[in-house]
Amino acid sequence: MTREEVMERINRIFRDNFDDESLVIVDETNAEDIEDWDSLEHINLVMAMEKDFGLKFNLKEVGELKNVGEMADLILRKLSV
């Protein structure tokens, strides 16, 4: 899977999660950019990504992420293992 494909799937997950088809996610997007992205939605996003990509994250991995681009990189690393 290419990084572009990962970002496309992440974008879809964000749109579904926030019920907003106009959301455009870029590498730099973080919780400050989306009003409803609070701690509870963060859990929902991580769970949705685990399900969608068939992966499991640990708390340390997701706790270190600063933006969506870093999440995409983490997913790519885990997919390549």
Place this chain on the structure above:
Amino acid sequence: MNAYTYEEIEIGHTETFEVTVTEESLDAFRGITGDVNPLHRDDEFAKARGMKGHVAFGLLTASYLSALAGVYLPGKRSLVQSLEIKFASPVYPGDTLTVSGEVTEKNDAYRVLRLKVAVRNGKGEKVLRGTMQIGFTEEGHG
């Protein structure tokens, strides 16, 4: 009261209990919420709108999910995070309800459960269905 830990619970774990909706519980709910709508206390008003009589508050039915999480699944360590529900059929005072929850998902990173929840009346009809997300409280904070 159950006191399951996150590790003790497996996908598919199910808990169920029964509760009877009484006029007293409707009165208590009315007193707490201030919802004095006649649909929940006036038989004539309710029958004119196609009901068999005055109906229980939907959110009273949903409130039993608090006990499902806090007493049964996972019980003592429960911390309810979110709830999505649909009211499928009316509930009437005197109905005995079966409240159930089944674990459909676990998230190890955040130690969170997702449950499929349902409430059925005495005829086995689903009166409420939905999903519930529950975390765990841990000692040592504060």
